[in-house]
Amino acid sequence: MNSLLKKKLVVDEQQQEKFDTDGFFILPNALTSSHIDELLRVVDRLYTKYKHERKLSSGAPFQMRNIVSVDPIFKSLMIHEKMLSIAVDVFGYNIQLRTSHMDIRPPMKRDHNSVDLGSTKSFFPWHSDQPDFGWPIENGMPPYMEMKIGYYLTDLSDHFSGAICIARGSHKTDPWVKFKGQKIIDPDRIVEVNVRPGSALVWRTALYHCVSPNYSKQTRKCLYFGYHPRWMRPSDFDHQHSALLANCSPIELQLLGELGSGQKNYSGDDPEVFPVSRYWRPKPEDIPLKEWAIKKLNTKA
Numbered sequence: 001m002n003s004l005l006k007k008k009l010v011v012d013e014q015q016q017e018k019f020d021t022d023g024f025f026i027l028p029n030a031l032t033s034s035h036i037d038e039l040l041r042v043v044d045r046l047y048t049k050y051k052h053e054r055k056l057s058s059g060a061p062f063q064m065r066n067i068v069s070v071d072p073i074f075k076s077l078m079i080h081e082k083m084l085s086i087a088v089d090v091f092g093y094n095i096q097l098r099t100s101h102m103d104i105r106p107p108m109k110r111d112h113n114s115v116d117l118g119s120t121k122s123f124f125p126w127h128s129d130q131p132d133f134g135w136p137i138e139n140g141m142p143p144y145m146e147m148k149i150g151y152y153l154t155d156l157s158d159h160f161s162g163a164i165c166i167a168r169g170s171h172k173t174d175p176w177v178k179f180k181g182q183k184i185i186d187p188d189r190i191v192e193v194n195v196r197p198g199s200a201l202v203w204r205t206a207l208y209h210c211v212s213p214n215y216s217k218q219t220r221k222c223l224y225f226g227y228h229p230r231w232m233r234p235s236d237f238d239h240q241h242s243a244l245l246a247n248c249s250p251i252e253l254q255l256l257g258e259l260g261s262g263q264k265n266y267s268g269d270d271p272e273v274f275p276v277s278r279y280w281r282p283k284p285e286d287i288p289l290k291e292w293a294i295k296k297l298n299t300k301a
């Protein structure tokens with residue numbers, strides 16, 4: 001049973017075409033400047049706290065996972081109406097969060113480890129997102145297992161300012177070429193996502209990606225929300241803690257990996273004789289995002 005809608009909520013034909021062919025599209029002005037400021041206040045508070053607690057050096061990068069459980073502002077970004085509509089458009093309504101993270105990358109000195117973009121010896125080698133032991137591979141390529149939305153809170157419009165770099169179309173065809181006896185990513189396919197604050201990147205995480213060195217004067221700050229089907233296991237949590245789940249809406253519960261009803265009958269109502277996972281075979285109340293999307297489509301029409 002396919003969880004894709006027959007029509008799109010917000011994604012237009014060109015965006016879908018780009019997402020299918022190149023594996024990504026960029027949305028300038030996804031966040032307002034006041035929203036960026038509010039997010040930055042929380043990001044900075046967390047960064048200051050952990051920098052101190054973990055005794056990080058001033059140039060050390062910092063990543064924090066499962067941020068939706070850390071501050072309500074991240075949980076509310078998870079249900080940002082337009083961005084959630086985009087996730088539903090490109091991946092369907094039977095989805096949940098696989099991961100949510102913030103990534104901080106202070107300016108760095110130019111050295112031999114940073115110049116060679118994405119090389120195995122560099123600070124951030126080319127990779128695609130996958131669990132240990134990888135995805136099942138078919139005809140040399142991974143299937144479509146997940147997508148992410150990246151939110152960029154600082155200015156990344158300059159070359160080498162710490163922006164993510166992606167290999168265009170590498171979810172579909174092998175991007176590696178031979179150069180001087182080595183395998184490198186085809187330079188013609190590399191896109192450095194040089195964007196203004198508030199931009200979002202909607203992308204398939206099967207794309208090979210790395211990060212450009214940050215030779216700018218400011219610390220790069222961004223957030224990622226990764227979505228995958230509900231029948232997979234998230235990477236940041238098994239079940240989220242009860243304090244986070246208390247007072248959540250049905251849609252928030254679904255996205256946080258629970259049943260939308262808030263009940264815990266994960267194996268169905270007859271687990272002794274006929275257990276059936278509600279992730280594998282959901283009831284309508286388990287996936288309120290479906291009803292939400294259909295209602296939105298009907299009001300749009």
Ligand SMILES: O=C(O)CCC(=O)C(=O)O
Binds near residue numbers: 103164211
């Ligand atoms: O820091 C970045 O922009 C890249 C993060 C990354 O590799 C990922 O989200 O998988």
